[in-house]
Amino acid sequence: MNSARESAAHDIPALLVAIRPRLHRYCARMVGSAIDGEDVLQDALIKAVEAAPTAGPIRNPEGWLFRIAHNTALDFLRRRNRQEALHSLQEVDMIVDEIDTVASRQIAATSLRTFMRLPVGQRASVILMDVLGCSLQEICDVMDLSLPAVKAALHRGRTQLRELAEEPDDAPPPRLSAADRARLANYVDHFNARDFDAIRAMIAEDVKLDLVNRTRLTGKAEVSRYFGNYARINDWHLVPGLVEGHPAVLVLDPAAIPGSKPKYFILLGWASGKVARIRDFRHASYVAEDADILVDQDKIGR
Secondary structure, three states, rough: OOOOOHHHHHHHHHHHHHHHHHHHHHHHHHOOOHHHHHHHHHHHHHHHHHHHHHHOOOOOOOHHHHHHHHHHHHHHHHHHHOOOOEEEHOOOOOOOOOOOHHHHHHHHHHOOOHOOOOOHHHHHHHHHHHHHHOOOHHHHHOOOOHHHHHHHHHHHHHHHHHHHHHHOOOOOOOOOOHHHHHHHHHHHHHHOOOHHHHHHHEEEEEEEEEOOOEEEEEEEEHHHHHHHHHHHHOOEEEEEEEEOOOOEEEEEEEOOOOOOOOEEEEEEEEOOOOEEEEOOOOHHHHHHHHHHHOOHHHOOOO
């Protein structure tokens, strides 16, 4: 979090583009969902753009943005009634445990669901240091806590994560229902066949499209142009699946090795048998890096 600080102070929008994936990694782990993390990130970016003109000189623009993202994530958690007391940490002065590269990578790869089992203060400190590589002082600035409190949170968070990693995961994997599989398969089959007239027939007159990190469109006439853009490119193959337990359209790279992780995904909302909402993450592919994704193996054949 120490690059391009002064030069970016007067160009917050450009900095937002550069560090958006890192901000998302933080938000997703704080709220336990890559999808919700993007919602939190978008709220944080709006706050940052609105606040920048009156913020005065920003000494550390990246730290300032992470502070906004941190507070926005806390607001989100409060709305979900999952807020723990950030300032209840005992201010014990301790030396932060040194961890090796392997341990650091293991922490970074920990599932979002596991991070959510940590208290908020521990969760934030571990994410900032072990996932994003922030210094202790930067963590203090983001969380507005003393150095001893951050050290305590980091020590306890790492300890608890190690304990959680040793517990067996007995939860059965989620599965698509028969109804979800049928309507996703119908959408995917028409899309892969490039039968976009059939796809347009499936969408509602008042359909809403969120092309994340790019644009939003409303109404069948406007959204129909979106399908025309897909008709002009060949870097996609769709399969049904699940993202964080939600039925989703997964987008594979036709040139990738079989079994590769989807590049990004598309969420669909239905009303009265029609597609009423489309949320396409093509221009926010970083969301898929942290999401819990399952491919419907019955539809892998190409």
